[in-house]
Amino acid sequence: MQLTVNGKPESIESKDSLNITALLEELKVKDALYVTVELNGEILERENFDNTTVKNGDSLEFLYFMGGGR
Amino acid sequence: MDAQSSFHFETLLIHGGLEPGPAGATTVPIVQSSSFAHATAEDLEDIFRGRKAGQIYTRLNNPTTDSLEKRLALLEGGVAAVATASGMAAISTAVLTILRSGDEILSSSSLFGGTYSLFHDTLANYGILSRFVDPTDLAAFRAAVSPATRLIFVETIGNPKMDVPDIAALAAIAREGGIPLMLDATVSTPYLARGRDLGADLVIHSTSKYINGTGSTIGGAIIDNGTFDWKSPLYPHFELYAKKYRQFAFTARLRKLMHKDLGACPAPMNSFLLTEGIETLALRMDRHCTNALALARFLQTHPKVAWVNYPGLEDSSFHDVATRQFGNRYGGLLTFGLYSQVEAFRLINALKLARNLANIGDAKTLVIHPASTICVDYPLEQRLLLGVSDELVRVSVGLEHEKDIIGDFSQALEAL
Numbered sequence: 028m029q030l031t032v033n034g035k036p037e038s039i040e041s042k043d044s045l046n047i048t049a050l051l052e053e054l055k056v057k058d059a060l061y062v063t064v065e066l067n068g069e070i071l072e073r074e075n076f077d078n079t080t081v082k083n084g085d086s087l088e089f090l091y092f093m094g095g096g097r
Numbered sequence: 098m099d100a101q102s103s104f105h106f107e108t109l110l111i112h113g114g115l116e117p118g119p120a121g122a123t124t125v126p127i128v129q130s131s132s133f134a135h136a137t138a139e140d141l142e143d144i145f146r147g148r149k150a151g152q153i154y155t156r157l158n159n160p161t162t163d164s165l166e167k168r169l170a171l172l173e174g175g176v177a178a179v180a181t182a183s184g185m186a187a188i189s190t191a192v193l194t195i196l197r198s199g200d201e202i203l204s205s206s207s208l209f210g211g212t213y214s215l216f217h218d219t220l221a222n223y224g225i226l227s228r229f230v231d232p233t234d235l236a237a238f239r240a241a242v243s244p245a246t247r248l249i250f251v252e253t254i255g256n257p258k259m260d261v262p263d264i265a266a267l268a269a270i271a272r273e274g275g276i277p278l279m280l281d282a283t284v285s286t287p288y289l290a291r292g293r294d295l296g297a298d299l300v301i302h303s304t305s306k307y308i309n310g311t312g313s314t315i316g317g318a319i320i321d322n323g324t325f326d327w328k329s330p331l332y333p334h335f336e337l338y339a340k341k342y343r344q345f346a347f348t349a350r351l352r353k354l355m356h357k358d359l360g361a362c363p364a365p366m367n368s369f370l371l372t373e374g375i376e377t378l379a380l381r382m383d384r385h386c387t388n389a390l391a392l393a394r395f396l397q398t399h400p401k402v403a404w405v406n407y408p409g410l411e412d413s414s415f416h417d418v419a420t421r422q423f424g425n426r427y428g429g430l431l432t433f434g435l436y437s438q439v440e441a442f443r444l445i446n447a448l449k450l451a452r453n454l455a456n457i458g459d460a461k462t463l464v465i466h467p468a469s470t471i472c473v474d475y476p477l478e479q480r481l482l483l484g485v486s487d488e489l490v491r492v493s494v495g496l497e498h499e500k501d502i503i504g505d506f507s508q509a510l511e512a513l
Contacts, residue, residue, distance in 0.1 A: 061345075070341050091147050093151075093352075
């Protein structure tokens with residue numbers, strides 16, 4: 028499956044369907060507890076990470092609140 | 098940071114947010130640079146978009162200031178902290194992040210004069226009105242919540258009124274109304290009580306005072322406890338931030354708008370001085386507290402003193418709430434009355450050790466006559482509302498030997 032992650036192409040092998048929680052693990056996204064996920068330009072609520080799956084061609088942004096004592 | 102959060106308060110004062118410095122440096126490096134270069138255009142784009150961490154420009158963030166912010170967030174148990182150029186910059190930036198024209202602040206009537214001026218005069222010019230209510234009258238405070246109230250603001254120990262509101266009870270009123278509680282904890286410091294434990298959503302410090310501890314530096318801080326639900330329909334301007342940044346919604350909005358726009362950032366040198374000063378906060382506060390109690394007891398028995406206001410005195414009407422709230426410690430600030438302004442001036446002029454100046458929280462004992470100085474611009478009625486009568490002298494009790502402090506006041510009182 029071909030995805031665009033933070034503006035760069037990303038290939039995920041042998042996965043037909045993957046939810047956001049699994050994708051964060053697969054891509055070893057750092058500070059997964061704090062990351063904000065945008066799927067095709069829409070912010071995803073954290074409670075929907077498990078029931079939202081990505082498909083071929085999707086574009087994702089993994090964003091962080093920066094600074095401020097963290 | 099998470100590994101550090103199990104450390105005790107005294108350990109966090111020294112090690113919180115401290116990364117190993119260049120060449121084995123054990124203090125926070127002073128990164129005196131206005132801006133920060135990055136290897137590629139893509140790198141800087143990623144930082145601006147929030148894809149990865151990185152420094153941009155010292156008005157927005159700076160490595161020295163970041164160390165201070167991390168330490169303050171750890172000490173308060175907050176999710177984030179923002180350091181500012183002064184305590185007033187912290188209050189201005191924080192309240193303007195929340196409030197819009199037509200909104201109201203329900204504020205303690207017992208306030209630092211600068212905060213009163215900001216709320217009563219400056220913000221009123223922009224359509225943000227404040228109601229000032231005695232924070233120790235819980236029924237009156239609850240009754241003053243209006244449909245336009247969007248912020249409750251209180252000081253842990255009123256400066257210079259020296260009243261001690263029941264913060265947990267005020268936090269309950271804030272929760273009932275679905276309104277955040279912002280607590281100015283400058284006088285108590287996180288050592289006497291953490292705002293989070295008292296139920297505050299946001300905590301303000303003038304770090305110029307006890308956090309610095311030496312009278313060398315002006316600074317302020319805003320600590321976000323991440324406890325308020327900014328998805329509330331009362332705050333539609335927070336909707337996107339709450340969705341995107343969840344528990345960081347307040348600090349994200351503050352950093353992306355008011356802190357960036359007002360530009361009241363600290364100089365890296367000042368952030369360094371504050372990280373140095375804060376290391377000894379616990380030791381200093383213990384001495385401030387014992388010295389202040391000793392001076393309060395001496396003044397209380399002196400025939401030329403009309404009254405003493407210090408929550409550590411057993412007959413203070415705030416003794417019980419202060420004991421519960423601050424764990425048998427009552428801070429380094431007290432006020433006392435003579436019998437006239439003339440006597441107050443004579444006393445200040447006769448003091449040899451205590452310095453006559455407009456500050457608190459220094460290692461040195463400080464005095465001031467608030468009615469003629471920091472509150473001189475207020476009409477009598479407003480001044481009395483702030484608890485500032487003509488005969489009142491404020492003392493910020495320092496770290497000198499208690500016998501020398503008492504001796505100085507003793508000789509000055511004898512000279513009256």
